[in-house]
Amino acid sequence: MKINLRPIAAFASLLALASCGGDPSTKLDTPTSGTINISVDESFQPIIESEINTFEGIYKYANVNAAYKPEGQVVKDLLNDSTKIAVLSRELTEEENAVFKKNNRVARVTKIAIDAVALITNRQNPDSLLTMDELKQIFNGEVKSWKSLEKDSPLGDITIVFDNNNSSTARYVRDSLIAGNKLPANTFASNSHKALVDYVEENKNALGVIGVNWVSDFDDSTVVGFLNRIKVLGISEDPAPVTTEDYYQPYQAYIAQEAYPLRRFLYIISTEGRTGLGTGFASYVASDKGQRLILKSGLVPATMPVRIISLD
Structure with a gap:
């Protein structure tokens, strides 16, 4: 009687391959x-x-x-x-x-x-401090001009800029600042965080909304480059701040102490x-x-x- 050894040999080869680890893509x-x-x-x-x-x-x-x-x-x-x-x-x-x-x-x-959400402006913007009440008025569309916040401001109408329409920062603003309402008509979206920073740097009326991770690591050359081109705003939860010490930027210590409000x-x-x-x-x-x-x-x-x- 003759025995076909090919199937046996093939099966033995598979066992040997499996014992050696087999095809890495199947592991x-x-x-x-x-x-x-x-x-x-x-x-x-x-x-x-x-x-x-x-x-x-x-x-x-x-x-x-x-x-x-x-x-x-x-x-x-x-x-x-x-x-x-x-x-x-x-x-x-x-x-x-x-x-x-x-x-x-x-x-x-x-x-x-x-984490936190940071607000950035053009370096020519003289206003680097905002209260939470002012922020809510901006994102509700009640305040549309920088002059409405500071009558001596040399700037004009505010342009709100996000990194993307479906971004987490846009969703955060809708959920936390305007109770799920629609963002105002002066709101726009860029295509990336780099494009957002570029826009804010080139447009003096811009108010950018960005994840703090893009402006928080001072050992990151990209972050340092961004910070040299824009200004990070200080925010106060006090509706009537007395001094600049009532405002907080999204620094790590202020986030940890819950002093910075947009966490x-x-x-x-x-x-x-x-x-x-x-x-x-x-x-x-x-x-x-x-x-x-x-x-x-x-x-x-x-x-x-x-x-x-x-x-x-």
Whole structure:
């Protein structure tokens, strides 16, 4: 009797390949190895790029591919399962969680930082201080001119500029400052944070709204370049401030002390069904090493104390 050895040989080859690790593309990722695609709110590109570079430097078999997008697109990616890891400045709504529940998916949320929204103006703008009441009037459309805020101002009509119509900063302003109402007709969107800074630098009537991460890391050459071209406003919650000391810029200490009013949180949201690379990356960002990077970036770490030193 003759035996066809070809199927046996083929099966033996597959076993040998499997024992050596097999095709890398078919291997499941682990918390410290493999490849994963994540969606990130573009407001946080500087800090997340730094976290990814450091994480991949420590774990040489880890490859985290980040796509930086407006907040609305990031949420859409998470809901349609085109990504399992997202970085956002808000938690999911009841409706969004219901979508995951319907599809037998669970969203795990890790708070990683306290962030803020910064307001920037042209360097020729003499007004560098605004109260929260004035801000609300601007974003409600009640105040449309710089002269309405300061009668001696040499400037004209205010132009409000966001980085994107679907950005987290635009959503933050709608939710926190104007109770969900529409933004006024003098509101525009640029195509990127660089384009936003370019516009504010070139237009003396502009009021830009930007994530503080783009103006907070003084060791980042891009941030330093931005700060040399625009002015960051101080904000006061007091409706009748007495001195300039009643106003606060979005510096790390003022965010940590809750003196700066336009604060928000930063989260990593994971829908991984097991402990994979996304979970490993989220754990790293929330760890001591990851939180130190957040501290260095000018944001406030969520899981480690910030030491405030008085110079008085």
